[in-house]
Amino acid sequence: xxxxxxxxxxxxxxxxxxxxxxxxxxxxxxxxxxxxxxxxxxxxxxxxxxxxxxxxxxxxxxxxxxxxxxxxxxxxxxxxxxxxxxxxxxxxxxxxxxxxxxxxxxxxxxxxxxxxxxxxxxxxxxxxxxxxxxxxxxxxxxxxxxxxxxxxxxxxxxxxxxxxxxxxxxxxxxxxxxxxxxxxxxxxxxxxxxxxxxxxxxxxxxxxxxxxxxxxxxxxxxxxxxxxxxxxxxxxxxxxxxxxxxxxxxxxxxxxxxxxxxxxxxxxxxxxxxxxxxxxxx
Amino acid sequence: xxxxxxxxxxxxxxxxxxxxxxxxxxxxxxxxxxxxxxxxxxxxxxxxxxxxxxxxxxxxxxxxxxxxxxxxxxxxxxxxxxxxxxxxxxxxxxxxxxxxxxxxxxxxxxxxxxxxxxxxxxxxxxxxxxxxxxxxxxxxxxxxxxxxxxxxxxxxxxxxxxxxxxxxxxxxxxxxxxxxxxxxxxxxxxxxxxxxxxxxxxxxxxxxxxxxxxxxxxxxxxxxxxxxxxxxxxxxxxxxxxxxxxxxxxxxxxxxxxxxxxxxxxxxxxxxxxxxxxxxxxxxxxxxxxxxxxxxxxxxxxxxxxxxxxxxxxxxxxxxxxxxxxxxxxxxxxxxxxxxxxxxxxxxx
Numbered sequence: 098x099x100x101x102x103x104x105x106x107x108x109x110x111x112x113x114x115x116x117x118x119x120x121x122x123x124x125x126x127x128x129x130x131x132x133x134x135x136x137x138x139x140x141x142x143x144x145x146x147x148x149x150x151x152x153x154x155x156x157x158x159x160x161x162x163x164x165x166x167x168x169x170x171x172x173x174x175x176x177x178x179x180x181x182x183x184x185x186x187x188x189x190x191x192x193x194x195x196x197x198x199x200x201x202x203x204x205x206x207x208x209x210x211x212x213x214x215x216x217x218x219x220x221x222x223x224x225x226x227x228x229x230x231x232x233x234x235x236x237x238x239x240x241x242x243x244x245x246x247x248x249x250x251x252x253x254x255x256x257x258x259x260x261x262x263x264x265x266x267x268x269x270x271x272x273x274x275x276x277x278x279x280x281x282x283x284x285x286x287x288x289x290x291x292x293x294x295x296x297x298x299x300x301x302x303x304x305x306x307x308x309x310x311x312x313x314x315x316x317x318x319x320x321x322x323x324x325x326x327x328x329x330x331x332x333x334x335x336x337x338x339x340x341x342x343x344x345x346x347x348x349x350x351x352x353x354x355x356x357x358x359x360x361x362x363x364x365x366x367x368x369x370x371x372x373x374x375x376x377x378x379x
Numbered sequence: 380x381x382x383x384x385x386x387x388x389x390x391x392x393x394x395x396x397x398x399x400x401x402x403x404x405x406x407x408x409x410x411x412x413x414x415x416x417x418x419x420x421x422x423x424x425x426x427x428x429x430x431x432x433x434x435x436x437x438x439x440x441x442x443x444x445x446x447x448x449x450x451x452x453x454x455x456x457x458x459x460x461x462x463x464x465x466x467x468x469x470x471x472x473x474x475x476x477x478x479x480x481x482x483x484x485x486x487x488x489x490x491x492x493x494x495x496x497x498x499x500x501x502x503x504x505x506x507x508x509x510x511x512x513x514x515x516x517x518x519x520x521x522x523x524x525x526x527x528x529x530x531x532x533x534x535x536x537x538x539x540x541x542x543x544x545x546x547x548x549x550x551x552x553x554x555x556x557x558x559x560x561x562x563x564x565x566x567x568x569x570x571x572x573x574x575x576x577x578x579x580x581x582x583x584x585x586x587x588x589x590x591x592x593x594x595x596x597x598x599x600x601x602x603x604x605x606x607x608x609x610x611x612x613x614x615x616x617x618x619x620x621x622x623x624x625x626x627x628x629x630x631x632x633x634x635x636x637x638x639x640x641x642x643x644x645x646x647x648x649x650x651x652x653x654x655x656x657x658x659x660x661x662x663x664x665x666x667x668x669x670x671x672x673x674x675x676x677x678x679x680x681x682x683x684x685x686x687x688x689x690x691x692x693x694x695x696x697x698x699x700x701x702x703x704x705x706x707x708x709x710x711x712x713x714x715x716x717x718x719x720x721x722x723x724x725x726x727x728x
Contacts, residue, residue, distance in 0.1 A: 117548075230617045290523050
């Protein structure tokens with residue numbers, strides 16, 4: 098068993114979930130990410146099964162998931178839960194898909210208002226994706242995450258999927274990459290961020306979309322910048338399927354592993370690093 | 380009998396009736412205005428805030444301290460000591476303190492974040508002079524899910540490591556659902572980081588800067604960072620949708636920490652396209668006080684703005700959550716006039 102998996106076993110909470118730190122309260126996102134990292138190689142593992150049970154029990158009557166047990170409102174982490182339960186609990190995952198398809202980010206419909214937003218933020222607010230919470234505008238991370246979850250559930254031709262793919266392309270930063278969803282703010286380009294760029298690229302790749310936008314984003318990911326375990330893990334996860342060790346990312350990620358087997362002492366980052374490594378025995 | 384009717388004498392409206400009608404009309408018009416202004420929040424809430432706002436006019440003045448500090452290379456510890464004494468800061472001996480700077484983003488050559496030298500001096504002062512029990516630096520960034528790169532770029536990582544200070548990412552902390560006291564926003568509960576809820580004191584340490592949504596960004600706007608991104612998203616837009624003025628009033632009113640203090644880094648401020656892309660202004664000031672509204676109103680005046688024209692400050696003052704009127708703010712330390720600058724306003728969106 099690898100040190101990383103040992104860390105995750107030790108960090109699992111009594112309720113079966115994981116937090117963003119050992120002994121921190123269980124959240125849906127880190128629990129789902131750990132399941133994605135562990136599940137393929139250990140579907141019958143007791144750790145995995147306890148986490149699946151916790152996740153399934155947290156599903157709300159409307160089919161969605163909140164962020165944690167004390168959250169009484171379904172939101173963006175529904176997509177993580179759907180993705181993590183796709184093969185082990187397809188019924189629950191399908192109810193989650195139904196919730197996702199019924200919820201969309203705010204769309205600006207007034208032409209005058211839309212023109213105003215276009216002028217200031219350089220986005221088309223008539224196109225939407227998925228929001229963090231119902232009643233909010235759409236943002237990159239929940240939109241890309243939902244597209245990946247829908248792809249895992251083989252929902253590929255839905256009109257919401259088509260629109261969300263257009264949304265991602267509309268919100269790309271002109272110089273490459275994505276941030277939370279504001280490519281431009283009044284007088285300047287907003288800087289891209291790694292996790293949003295990786296998620297958007299993974300979603301567009303999953304739906305076979307390649308364009309100048311994806312090309313520029315790929316180029317941006319190659320640039321040197323102040324990198325952290327979190328950012329290197331996301332970059333390496335994106336590059337993992339190519340089987341090419343881009344920028345020596347696997348070694349960089351390995352070097353960032355802590356003595357306790359974790360990355361940043363964080364089960365979520367550790368799960369992303371494990372997904373990036375693509376193998377469990379380090 | 381005759382069919383010819385006696386000519387009817389038109390009723391004469393007496394002066395008293397006219398007055399009564401006028402009074403009735405005034406009552407109806409006032410009622411309509413009150414209805415219009417309260418339909419979102421309820422009459423009871425509206426009257427509660429209005430009465431509290433009126434009562435605040437008779438409350439003692441809030442004290443705000445100013446210190447002239449031309450450069451980050453100056454003796455910041457001494458400056459903070461002076462400010463702390465002049466501001467009549469709360470007694471934090473033995474307290475668990477959360478220091479909340481504004482670490483919004485790193486943009487080269489744009490002083491958009493609280494300078495870590497100010498925070499370093501504050502923490503040294505809290506540890507050595509005030510003798511707090513514990514102190515952490517906490518932030519919940521708005522535009523990024525991971526703060527680590529920004530902590531390195533802004534110099535906070537060095538500060539944390541060299542001073543052995545814990546950083547709490549308020550976006551990922553354990554959460555507590557707190558009741559909202561005010562009723563300003565449409566929420567009655569709010570998720571908040573456990574570190575903030577359990578602290579004895581919160582010190583808001585914002586940057587003196589302009590902001591395209593709120594005109595200025597001060598100690599109250601800085602509170603947005605204590606709201607967890609994993610629930611309310613990045614950039615916490617769900618809360619903007621509540622109405623920025625209402626939600627900031629709610630955060631200030633419902634802040635669970637028993638003691639609070641604001642220290643504004645105005646040594647180098649940011650003007651124009653804030654909160655990120657503005658240009659620097661050598662303001663040479665530190666501003667401090669326990670009344671966040673009074674501190675932010677004074678900050679606005681230092682920037683050359685009338686705080687009464689800044690919607691969220693004006694609303695918070697009307698609701699009685701602090702002092703905005705210069706006659707109700709007792710300034711100590713350096714003179715306001717000597718530190719006043721003329722900041723270029725943020726472009727309006």
